[in-house]
Amino acid sequence: xxxxxxxxxxxxxxxxxxxxIGAALLLVPLSTLPVANRxxxxxxxxxxxxxxxxxxxxxxxxxxxxxxDLAIVTIxxxxxxxxxxxxxxxxxxxxxxxxxxxxxxxxxxxxxxxEEHAPAEDGVFAAAMRRIPTVLGFPIDTTSTGRIGEExxxxxxxxxxxxxxxxxxxxxxxxxxxxxxxxxxxxxxxxSNQRLSSLSAAAVSTYRGRPVDARAVPAFDEGGGPVMLLxxxxxxxxxxxxxxxxxxxxGFAGRGxxxxxxxxxxxxxDLKALAGAIVYVGATAQGLGDYATxxxxxxxxxxxxxxxxADQLMRRYYLRVAPxxxxxxxxxxxxxxxxxxxxxxxxxxxxxxxLAATLAMAYLNLYLFVERLYxxxxxxxxxxxxxxxxxxxxYRVVDESSQRRMVTGLFGMHVSPAIVDDILxxxxxxxxxxxRGKRVKATIFYSDIRGFTSMSESMTPEEIYGQLNExxxxxxxxxxxxGGYVDKFIGDCVMAVFSAPYxxxxxxxxxxxxxxxxQEKIRELGAAWTAAGKKAFTVGMGxxxxxxxxxxxxxxxxxxxxxxxxxxNVAARLYNVAKGGDIIVSESTYAECKAIVDVVELExxxxxxxxxxxxxYNVKGLKRESPQEPAASxxxxxx
Numbered sequence: 001x002x003x004x005x006x007x008x009x010x011x012x013x014x015x016x017x018x019x020x021i022g023a024a025l026l027l028v029p030l031s032t033l034p035v036a037n038r039x040x041x042x043x044x045x046x047x048x049x050x051x052x053x054x055x056x057x058x059x060x061x062x063x064x065x066x067x068x069d070l071a072i073v074t075i076x077x078x079x080x081x082x083x084x085x086x087x088x089x090x091x092x093x094x095x096x097x098x099x100x101x102x103x104x105x106x107x108x109x110x111x112x113x114x115e116e117h118a119p120a121e122d123g124v125f126a127a128a129m130r131r132i133p134t135v136l137g138f139p140i141d142t143t144s145t146g147r148i149g150e151e152x153x154x155x156x157x158x159x160x161x162x163x164x165x166x167x168x169x170x171x172x173x174x175x176x177x178x179x180x181x182x183x184x185x186x187x188x189x190x191x192s193n194q195r196l197s198s199l200s201a202a203a204v205s206t207y208r209g210r211p212v213d214a215r216a217v218p219a220f221d222e223g224g225g226p227v228m229l230l231x232x233x234x235x236x237x238x239x240x241x242x243x244x245x246x247x248x249x250x251g252f253a254g255r256g257x258x259x260x261x262x263x264x265x266x267x268x269x270d271l272k273a274l275a276g277a278i279v280y281v282g283a284t285a286q287g288l289g290d291y292a293t294x295x296x297x298x299x300x301x302x303x304x305x306x307x308x309x310a311d312q313l314m315r316r317y318y319l320r321v322a323p324x325x326x327x328x329x330x331x332x333x334x335x336x337x338x339x340x341x342x343x344x345x346x347x348x349x350x351x352x353x354x355l356a357a358t359l360a361m362a363y364l365n366l367y368l369f370v371e372r373l374y375x376x377x378x379x380x381x382x383x384x385x386x387x388x389x390x391x392x393x394x395y396r397v398v399d400e401s402s403q404r405r406m407v408t409g410l411f412g413m414h415v416s417p418a419i420v421d422d423i424l425x426x427x428x429x430x431x432x433x434x435x436r437g438k439r440v441k442a443t444i445f446y447s448d449i450r451g452f453t454s455m456s457e458s459m460t461p462e463e464i465y466g467q468l469n470e471x472x473x474x475x476x477x478x479x480x481x482x483g484g485y486v487d488k489f490i491g492d493c494v495m496a497v498f499s500a501p502y503x504x505x506x507x508x509x510x511x512x513x514x515x516x517x518x519q520e521k522i523r524e525l526g527a528a529w530t531a532a533g534k535k536a537f538t539v540g541m542g543x544x545x546x547x548x549x550x551x552x553x554x555x556x557x558x559x560x561x562x563x564x565x566x567x568x569n570v571a572a573r574l575y576n577v578a579k580g581g582d583i584i585v586s587e588s589t590y591a592e593c594k595a596i597v598d599v600v601e602l603e604x605x606x607x608x609x610x611x612x613x614x615x616x617y618n619v620k621g622l623k624r625e626s627p628q629e630p631a632a633s634x635x636x637x638x639x
Contacts, residue, residue, distance in 0.1 A: 073260050440548065448540055
């Protein structure tokens with residue numbers, strides 16, 4: 001399988017693994033792992049609202065415009081200090097009469113009046129409720145057997161109220177998500193086969209004079225029944241005059257947030273601002289503990305939450321949920337697209353593109369939530385994209401490192417680092433090193449030590465290898481510096497190629513300059529060896545330029561990157577006729593470097609397979625650099 005196709009398949013598999021992780025967390029039930037399921041996604045969206053304006057988002061009216069028909073009366077810490085709590089029921093009766101006189105349209109008690117109190121007090125309260133439409137709340141929960149457990153208001157009070165609705169329900173996620181508008185208590189039991197409304201639905205129905213159509217409200221249902229999603233209650237800091245402390249008030253209540261004790265002490269004329277409003281009444285005092293956890297707003301009074309649900313129903317602010325198939329499609333599709341970028345470009349560029357795509361997706365997602373009230377999954381889609389990017393990036397880094405080690409191992413001891421880097425730039429280095437050849441123009445260099453065989457007869461093996469390795473080390477270094485690679489060592493002979501694996505215009509010139517530099521180094525080594533009591537030697541060199549076949553030759557288990565062809569044989573013939581210290585170049589090589597070398601033309605040389613002798617030249621050194629010398633040879637030094 002081609003390496004590119006293999007890399008693409010692996011990238012897609014890794015992306016699908018990341019998608020599977022995101023999809024699995026997306027599908028986790030609401031009652032399980034809330035720190036990572038859909039609840040976590042909603043919390044992330046809501047938590048962003050406070051920072052939305054800084055990123056240029058326009059907050060809609062549900063965050064900035066109070067409800068002009070809603071007021072809230074709190075049984076706060078000031079009320080507890082001024083009045084004995086729990087309050088006598090007749091106090092609530094007097095409270096209702098005062099609101100009725102002020103023109104209030106509907107009163108909603110987010111307070112549980114479960115037990116019967118003194119009949120006289122209950123009678124006063126019930127009579128007042130008959131004079132103004134009043135809605136009572138009551139708790140409800142699910143028993144261990146799955147049945148609904150209801151604690152309705154005291155019968156006398158329930159009979160006098162215009163309506164009643166549940167103000168608590170242990171649905172999965174609770175107020176982090178929202179609340180159902182109504183539930184059916186099917187099955188056997190005391191409260192079986194009833195249709196119960198939420199406090200918010202009962203309140204708005206009473207205020208409007210017609211039932212709330214639950215079917216017209218967008219619902220969120222992931223196995224626990226349809227739920228109206230809660231938009232976080234906007235809060236405002238308020239300086240309490242009596243206590244001098246700052247308290248939070250419901251910023252969405254257009255008619256204001258009043259203390260119960262202040263309302264009781266006021267005259268009806270002072271409350272005319274509440275005329276025509278729906279008034280929610282409930283506890284906010286810390287000691288009464290009527291608090292619930294909300295998404296993005298922390299623990300808030302249950303009064304504010306239930307009033308907010310009524311506010312949403314009144315103004316039709318509904319958070320619509322994207323279909324689950326769309327969320328799952330994005331969880332799968334976007335990481336796969338991110339993985340595809342890795343097959344089209346380099347790793348760092350692909351990582352940058354993937355991260356930019358993730359940020360763009362997040363920005364669009366938050367725009368839909370903030371300005372269009374459309375909830376599209378962010379946490380799990382973004383997680384899948386980031387995991388997919390990370391998985392594929394790590395794979396690419398490991399794979400590229402493996403390829404680099406393979407190429408470096410194959411060529412590192414034979415070619416210059418520049419050539420290794422050039423091969424590694426190939427999209428598929430293995431393809432660059434495949435067992436096939438290509439026709440290229442190259443310059444072939446041979447060098448051979450003169451008389452070394454006879455000289456070595458008087459040397460120990462250690463001395464032979466030591467002196468040869470010192471010689472080869474210096475020769476290879478010069479070849480590498482001038483862009484060549486060492487094809488092979490044949491005893492004391494060196495074969496090198498200039499133009500591997502890619503041709504350059506200066507290959508012949510570089511080969512000749514490298515030969516001159518090698519002869520200079522050989523003379524330096526000879527002087528040092530003589531001074532050390534060792535035997536010095538001379539080297540004959542031959543260089544030819546022409547078309548050859550270049551590539552990997554051998555078997556898959558053992559290969560050699562080499563060149564073959566007639567022009568290789570010509571170079572071999574030239575070094576064989578070179579005397580010690582000579583650099584014999586062919587006419588084709590001389591034609592490309594004559595501007596920089598001084599030569600002596602020799603007698604033509606006959607080469608096997610050639611019908612005519614070929615012209616050859618002995619290089620005596622490099623010419624002095626001149627101002628007209630082309631920039632390509634500016635690094636050549638005179639002999």
